[in-house]
Amino acid sequence: MNLADILAEAIRNGGSVDIDAVPQPDLAEAYAIQSAILGRLSIDPKGYKLSLRSDGVLSAPLLSVTEAASFPYQPGLKLEVEIALVLGRDLPVRAEPYARQEIRDTIAAVHIGIELVRSRYAGGPQGRTALLVADLMSNAGYRLGPALDADVLDEGRADDLRIIAGDQPLFDAPGAHPDSDPLAALVAYANEAGRATRTLRQGMVVTTGSLCGGLTLPSPATVSISLGRTTWRMDIVE
Template sequence: MTDSIIEQAADLLVAIRRGAPKLAGLGAAAPRTEAEAWAVQREVLRRLGATAGGWKCAAPPGKPASGAMLDAAGLRPAPARWPVPPGQKIGIETEIAFRLGRGLPKRATPYAREEVLDAVAAAFPAMEMVESRYLDPAAVSPLEAMADSIAHAGLVLGADVPGWRGMDLAGLTVRQTCGGAVQVEKVGGNPSGDPVTPLVWLANHLPTLGLQLEAGQVVTTGSCTGLLWVDGGQRVTGGFAGFGEVVVDLD
């Protein structure tokens, strides 16, 4: 039954990515376990001929942690252009991301925070582009959201930040503008508090699923701005004081 659910869910989600109408939910094909939700993500990427270029993750205090694979083809350096169909909007979130310098394979004991940080080659600002395959992403279950890679559409990567290890990443001021108007400006905002927290969680959680962080992969650690929906035809900038910014032109 599990294999059948994974296949059916992947059928539906891949069809939407290829132009079929969005769905209210996966219905009988909805995953029942976290392992099934991750398996659907993997199957969708496989069918698209894609590879995992990285991950998104969050580990909010008192709430379930979550994560998703990122299609390597959707990782783009800033400045970037991003298509938005006429009459539609796209969600944009400004985040802190990391690039792994070496992999973190499965082992008998969990990786400590400093061990995970030692494996990081770079940190930088990023903008996640958000587009759900559901009609109302807030109406589906958390496992259905995970099966759809938590509405991930792509990730625009800012420049590597020198000296990031000495910065208070949890206390940076984040700012996002659209068409020159400020949408959000505040201190902090990462859903996990410290952006390193979900990175450490992911490093230790992936091996339980038969996966691992690999050298060169990018990990983005949750929106510091909240999800902001914007129309096409505008320039969006997002970044952090002393940590650089990302520019995306929406076509």
């Protein structure tokens, strides 16, 4: 089996694979594998995750985007609280660079975003960037929570964030974006001449980093998330 088949099967059945026993792609091959996985799973992505690095932006499609307040538990599942950006219009590739304010003006809505992540590699991607990208950057699904005020997009913003799973506290600290700017990765990606042309379309959800890192969910539970004055609950179910 090729890597797209291996990963698609692991996504379907909740399984894991030995990272050293699979083909080792380069980055260009990893993006082709992403597309192949979507085809095998018959998924037309409704959103993308972006990760700003020193040499560019890594991207991956979200396997699902929904407002449903539940998600099935899987061993190794982690939760990340993020800021979800809903695009109000297309951002096509163009010669003239997009400025931050122009990008901000295209955001039609901002929500609490809950990314569920699970590496399909036993032991995780182990710093192997191409394998991380091929595995959709560990995305397992995405949930849209309540709408937030647009000022959460301000640079350097850090609202109080509290996350409790059942009766177990998982996080209680200011929720700071890893780039200090939730739009930085989107601005950089929008200005990449070689990016895929259909990734930034009207209505799509874009997420650019966790406010709390990845929090392991040891078992099914109701998760309570409070960001600033906004609270939401979702069920991680059997």
